[in-house]
Amino acid sequence: MTEQKRVLGFIGGSGVYSMDALEDAQRRQVDTPWGAPSDALTCGRLNGVEVVFLARHGAGHKLPPSHINYRANIDAMKRAGVTDLVSVSACGSFREALTPGTFVIADQFIDRTTMRPKSFFGPGFVAHVSMADPVCPALADAMEASCEALGVPVQRGGTYICIDGPQFSSRAESHLYRSWGCDVIGMTNMPEAKLAREAELPYATAAMVTDYDCWHETEGAVEVGLILETLKRNTANAARMAADLAQRLGPTRTPSPLGVETALDMAVITPEEARDPEMMKRLDAVAGRLFKR
Template sequence: MTEQQRVLGFFGGSGVYSMDALENPQRLEIDTPWGQPSDALVKGKLSGVDVVFLARHGAGHTLPPSNVNYRANVDAMKRAGVTDLVSVSACGSFRDELAPGTFVIVDQFIDRTSAREKSFFGPGFVAHVSMADPVCPALAFALATSCAALDIPHQRGGTYICIDGPHFSSRAESHLYRSWGCDVIGMTNMPEAKLAREAELPYASVAMVTDYDCWREHDGPVEVGLILETLKQNTANAARLIADLAPRLGATRRPSPLGVETALDMAVITPPEARDPEIMKKLDAVAGRFLKR
């Protein structure tokens, strides 16, 4: 694949519900075979780059993490022409050096969710995508470069553990996840990253630290009221980051170094004659390139 026009997609998490800097914004009401996405998508331009934004929790933050329709959200992004996906979300920290206000450019995930639909595929059409390297290094590099240019405290690389929520961790869980080598904890990046890979969309995540979880017992438990002020600061920095990232990446793109754009070529195991035609219809967007080969 040679250069193509970039359409940069953003999932906005807690505190990031809109992109006011978008030029000529248009609301896109997109229906998907997987149900309704969290909200209407908003498409516009930033510094000449096509951008699509979706508030992951919906307008007014009405959707808790396990009620987000992740399949519909990723499918809608694909239908809107998105070529690269960036997640912006709040998280807790397991490291002293990752203080509230720090942005972690995640490169690994541990999925501890259990109550979510995690794949577009299933009985009648089976695929096993590789998740060894879940984050596109080109997107991650650009995010880290923008953070550095803007003097936003950040760390390139880190392991994000995703839990169902909506409850915060117990102290025992917090200490356990620290012992596993996790850097941050959140409730939304899984199965989002897995679905993005199935949809052949390069994905990167900016985890914005709001608190230290509850492993630092002298800090007290995590409470929403205590993190709102940090959320405001993080939201302002996220807007600056997005505004810098779009022109840094540019209006044209080259393939991901991981070959994400052809991930299904090595993932689908069900032969054409055995594939369920009804499932194939539902996959018209996320697996359109593969199915048209």
């Protein structure tokens, strides 16, 4: 397989608002057809790898989960040349063994959000990407290896259920999601993972456990004040993982084993002659590869 230059994208969730280890870091404002991303991109190098970082909630954590412009965030990453996308986010645990501080390298998602635009495509240009396997196994392998090398508690694989928030679950909801076989619960990985696939970006996520949600009989109900200490520890471990991950992946890459880089080849339904020109303009970064053939 042909190697190409790697540009590693990081999206930081709650508690992860910067990457202080970046060398030659520069802030870059990026305009997208979908509006403004959560914050300026920070571009630099980490252990010899070009890196682009974005704080999902913006500086100062100003954006609640359902007010994040997920389309602008993914478009901006694609526009900045990102080739591989890694996400970190806080989550609650549905499993006794997934204690606070554990990083869950999720491989499946259940999307229960209702308030967020979930696709770059729409009337005038229709596409249906496969989400059967939403996470790139090569990225997930590397993230797991980094956590193990650093002594960060990690579980490879698991189902992440995404809710709108900003409220935490009721006890009834928490028990329901456990009965569905979910491992962790969060508010931000959807539609992020779906949009990454539409943008042909290999994606993986580390869901960093901060609490047991509210199903646990001996733990208190979820409150922000109770999870802040765990959040600080998770943030420090996320920075360590990012540095090791960049070094582990290296400055060159081969295509994702899932063929994510050509996901749109089998997804676009609308023939060229029927595509809306205005929609095509908006898709210049996300689907521009198709227009150059």
